[in-house]
Amino acid sequence: MNRARLTPSPQDRARLLALHPALALSVRGGHFIALAVLFALAAFAVFGMWYLDFSARRLGTGIAQLFHFVTLMLPPDPGRQLPLYMHALGETLSIAFLGTLAGGLLALPFGFLAAKNVVSNPVLHFGVRRFLDMLRGIDKLIWALIYVTVVGLGPFAGILAIATASVGELGKLFSEAVEASDRKPGEGIVSCGGSKPDTVRFGLLPQVLPVLASQMLYYFESNSRQSTIVGIVGAGGLGLHLAEQIRILEWQKVSFLVLMMLLMVAVIDFISSRLRFAIIGRRPVAF
Amino acid sequence: MLEIEGLTCRFGDKLAVSNVDLQIGHGAFVGVIGRSGAGKSTLLRMVNRLQEPSSGRIRFEGNDVTALRGRNLRLWRAQAAMIFQQFNLVGRLDVLTNVLMGRLSTMPSWRAFTKVWSLEDKALALSALDQFDIAQLASQRADSLSGGQQQRVAIARALVQEPGLILADEPIASLDPRNTKIVMDALLRINKHFGITVLCNLHSLDLARSYCDRLVGMAGGQVVFDGAPEALTDDVARDLYGLEAGDVMEVSEARKRPALSALPLGATA
Numbered sequence: 001m002n003r004a005r006l007t008p009s010p011q012d013r014a015r016l017l018a019l020h021p022a023l024a025l026s027v028r029g030g031h032f033i034a035l036a037v038l039f040a041l042a043a044f045a046v047f048g049m050w051y052l053d054f055s056a057r058r059l060g061t062g063i064a065q066l067f068h069f070v071t072l073m074l075p076p077d078p079g080r081q082l083p084l085y086m087h088a089l090g091e092t093l094s095i096a097f098l099g100t101l102a103g104g105l106l107a108l109p110f111g112f113l114a115a116k117n118v119v120s121n122p123v124l125h126f127g128v129r130r131f132l133d134m135l136r137g138i139d140k141l142i143w144a145l146i147y148v149t150v151v152g153l154g155p156f157a158g159i160l161a162i163a164t165a166s167v168g169e170l171g172k173l174f175s176e177a178v179e180a181s182d183r184k185p186g187e188g189i190v191s192c193g194g195s196k197p198d199t200v201r202f203g204l205l206p207q208v209l210p211v212l213a214s215q216m217l218y219y220f221e222s223n224s225r226q227s228t229i230v231g232i233v234g235a236g237g238l239g240l241h242l243a244e245q246i247r248i249l250e251w252q253k254v255s256f257l258v259l260m261m262l263l264m265v266a267v268i269d270f271i272s273s274r275l276r277f278a279i280i281g282r283r284p285v286a287f
Numbered sequence: 288m289l290e291i292e293g294l295t296c297r298f299g300d301k302l303a304v305s306n307v308d309l310q311i312g313h314g315a316f317v318g319v320i321g322r323s324g325a326g327k328s329t330l331l332r333m334v335n336r337l338q339e340p341s342s343g344r345i346r347f348e349g350n351d352v353t354a355l356r357g358r359n360l361r362l363w364r365a366q367a368a369m370i371f372q373q374f375n376l377v378g379r380l381d382v383l384t385n386v387l388m389g390r391l392s393t394m395p396s397w398r399a400f401t402k403v404w405s406l407e408d409k410a411l412a413l414s415a416l417d418q419f420d421i422a423q424l425a426s427q428r429a430d431s432l433s434g435g436q437q438q439r440v441a442i443a444r445a446l447v448q449e450p451g452l453i454l455a456d457e458p459i460a461s462l463d464p465r466n467t468k469i470v471m472d473a474l475l476r477i478n479k480h481f482g483i484t485v486l487c488n489l490h491s492l493d494l495a496r497s498y499c500d501r502l503v504g505m506a507g508g509q510v511v512f513d514g515a516p517e518a519l520t521d522d523v524a525r526d527l528y529g530l531e532a533g534d535v536m537e538v539s540e541a542r543k544r545p546a547l548s549a550l551p552l553g554a555t556a
Contacts, residue, residue: 002313003366003451004481008414016413020425023409031401
């Protein structure tokens with residue numbers, strides 16, 4: 001059999017290995033560092049479990065309890081409240097939709113302002129980033145609690161909560177998409193005598209728009225889950241009923257509500273991934 | 288000896304390669320030419336089994352490689368080393384690790400996963416890089432290299448596979464003229480020095496004429512020409528390339544076959 005086989009002479013070998021002395025060791029410094037980090041992480045995890053009272057026994061009895069609840073939940077049954085729940089489902093969906101839409105529209109200018117390649121002024125850039133951090137740093141649940149006290153119970157507070165936090169999250173994602181964009185089309189626009197806004201409009205926007213749209217669709221899916229949670233503190237929708245039924249131990253209704261949520265999320269996920277692929281073509285999105 | 292019998296590849300209702308028969312003897316430098324979409328890439332990729340043939344048979348040294356699976360398939364792939372137009376290196380890994388990928392099929396998997404390479408393999412990889420004067424780049428990240436350097440790394444990777452056959456799919460299509468010459472010379476050196484077959488897809492007729500001992504012309508998935516470069520008249524070429532003919536043939540006939548460079552390849556075939 002004829003195969004190309006290199007057989008370096010001992011002199012060649014010595015010369016080449018001398019070129020990269022680190023290679024002569026079979027185990028490199030990197031290996032020790034990786035092992036040390038792995039051990040440190042394991043030790044930290046063990047410490048954390050001990051500190052937070054991790055107990056296998058309590059976990060065991062807890063799981064037994066959980067099974068008991070599951071038997072209480074079967075079969076899922078809405079009682080006579082199906083119309084009410086369907087209405088609540090619609091409310092949750094509209095909170096998610098309006099919240100994401102408002103959040104996305106508001107996030108658009110912030111996304112460009114927070115991108116280094118659009119805004120060269122470091123002060124403005126820094127300010128916008130910290131503002132987005134603040135919106136994002138406060139969880140949607142906490143925004144909901146705040147808005148419930150400001151505008152009262154109901155879905156309006158939910159929409160405001162979802163929108164506020166989404167501005168922070170989407171603004172950051174948008175700005176990263178803008179920063180990851182290719183500089184050359186913009187250079188082409190500048191070379192034709194385009195102004196700065198022209199460059200953003202024609203050099204940048206067509207590139208990033210599909211990415212932004214697909215991110216908004218993903219957020220619609222994520223927010224439809226979040227808006228249920230937000231409902232628990234009184235901001236309307238399914239969550240309100242869920243909290244209520246858990247409180248009065250109506251487990252069959254609880255399981256029915258949970259199933260409704262699961263179905264809703266699955267349907268939205270299916271539709272939004274179809275739409276995302278239609279927008280960006282058959283390839284994964286780089287977030 | 289590489290024997291291809293009735294090899295066909297279908298994508299949906301499009302025939303990419305249709306009923307190709309080829310016999311390629313030891314140590315030949317065969318150029319596969321034809322316009323884009325003629326099925327050149329698909330043919331090469333089927334030989335490496337990157338692409339499953341729809342029907343037909345590929346035999347190498349009398350062994351059927353069309354039906355190989357699992358470990359035997361991986362060994363065959365190592366033996367039929369592939370070189371790509373876009374180099375197909377892992378940009379975030381260093382050059383030496385990229386070359387060592389060519390040794391994967393010969394080492395136990397714990398070595399590969401922990402990246403504890405044997406000294407033998409490291410010396411071999413360095414020596415392969417040294418053949419193309421880039422041993423000093425071994426610790427750099429692959430994506431920090433120029434296109435020509437990256438393709439040389441890819442050829443070094445192919446070389447440490449200890450191949451019995453080299454499949455080069457448009458290896459110079461992304462390179463400038465100087466690097467084109469370096470890369471084609473490297474392939475020719477491997478071909479002459481080790482006496483192994485090189486099957487090379489080329490778009491440029493001029494290059495194909497100056498480097499190859501035999502040309503296979505493809506059009507619409509079929510072999511429409513098979514013979515010595517001298518037998519490929521301008522009329523045949525015009526048929527082969529159609530409207531693209533002007534692009535691939537405009538260069539002068541004056542170019543001679545390149546001389547083999549005298550760099551040492553410390554090795555036995």
